[in-house]
Amino acid sequence: MAPTTAARPSGAASGSVLGPVIRFWQSSYASDYAGFTLLLAGYICIQFFVEPFHRMFYINNLNISFPHAVVERVPVAMNFVYALFIPLFLLLLYNTIAGSSVHKHHVSILGIAIALVLASTVTDIIKNMVGRPRPDLIARCSPTAGTPINTLVSIDVCTETNHHTLHDGWRSFPSGHSSFAFAGLGYMSLFLAGQLQIFILSTTDDKVHVRGDLGKVLVCLTPLLGAAMIAISRCQDYRHDVYDVCTGALLGWTIAYWSYRRYWPHLGSLRCSEPYPDPGPARRDDAANYGRIRDEEEGIRED
Template identity: 50%
Template sequence: MSRVGYAAGTASPLTRQGEVTGTMSRIYQRSYPVLDTIALACIVGFWVLIQLFVTPFHRMFSLDNKAIQFPFAVVERVPVVWSIVYAGVIPFLVLLVWAATYRPTPHKVQVTLLGFLIAVMLTSLITDIIKNSVGRPRPDLISRCMPKKGTSAESLVAWTVCTQTSEHILQEGWRSFPSGHSSFSFAGLGYLTLFLCGQMRIFRPRTDLCRGLVAFVPLLCALMIAISRLDDYRHDVYDVTCGSILGFLVAQFSYRRYFPPLRSATCDEPYGRDEISGSEGFSKLADDEEQQIFGHGSTSRQWESREESYALAETTSPRAR
């Protein structure tokens, strides 16, 4: 059978496969925020399950360890609720005010808020997974634990020597690494900093310093929240540093999924729906022979153009003579 007849016949299996993958790619381009929302709901669900059913690993400790002999602060400088307000609620309200003031496209508002929520919830999930797996004692563990009288001070002891009646206070004593306040604050406020940097284009040449200072105010607030954990003896420098890095890395990951780099000329605009994947979607790349025989319509047009040019050459040759 000639190649022309093959191309003009019924669609080959490879062609049908390319059409299916192209259709699936177009559907994904139109619905990827919905899929990300479903993934966000799964992240929230796993985080809730960890809060309800998971207890941390209890590392053994000794009573003469000075690193865990700090007093237990009953009143925290930044309680958990206020950390959520400072690093979660306030940045979200700032983004809502920005959306109401500047009236951007619905797509831009959608991916901006979605990226923020993914940053804070994914950071919270990763932080709690690490906390419960590592089980590192807090600097105020002995004050929390209230060990039994007569417990040996030189040898390693287990958590069963504790007489603390509050289960929450006791279990939190083994959730020191990494700092949850630090990771959450650098995720929420760090994302807000990245967003402000992009919208004000602070890395554009000859940008005034005032824009940069405004953009970095949230990051300074996140730093102050992280330092408060040292003042309350809830964490040490190692916990706070690792938590801060973790939160900002997740914020950067979430922001860059929807927005171009900050040095880009279009850093203030998110990726369009047609830029999520190629127009052809994900499919197997055909070799040269398959491309000629089973191409996506363009090959058949090439064969047709060859036929037309050949017929034109025959008709014009008598006139040339």
């Protein structure tokens, strides 16, 4: 009988050029980073190459006849400061002071990054598909003299030559500032609520109490107040109406919660201040769910 061909040693693959790539992909967060990269690339492409659907409009429509604010209360750059850089700095500062592990630093950053880029991408996709006129569309458009009133007209009547100023007039719904603010600051609020354990229940003398006092609750609500102020500023600048900012806020908050729960237990868990464990290669066999257990199995004590 011919000798059986020996199996290739498992170390051969690891020693090849693809070895580091394979090991990285087999780690639990490889798909997260791949997804984040694709989302970021998609968002950049939307910004540079996609124009919105242009709804027809009436030039005497008072709902879109507000003045165009050249100077915004919260410019795009400052929204990045308020909803990205400040929360990121505070997350790192808190974890550093608390002496947190590298894993906790890692998932804190990864969670807020995914929340922000996903909220931005989804918001811009909806914006361009809906093509809702902003409240300041007429000022942006500068219709040609003699454009008939009480008649639906298209973008063809506009004389504005600045491409961004004109086409951005059809990106009203939902508010991007609002979704971005509630994604970043909303994630920060959830993080603080978990670290301060404001929703954990305990019992004394057969009575149920909430551990988090009002001071801790207010600390956790502060980021949400900041996000609400950013959203309100968009109405003050006549960039959006209440419908736009409320929808954007709900979208951003929903994505923030979804991203947070991918890495952290629910806020009523006794372990809410620590992220789910890192399911590295040593945990792969018994950590198909990233080491998670169901919410009702978290072991919340009521006695």
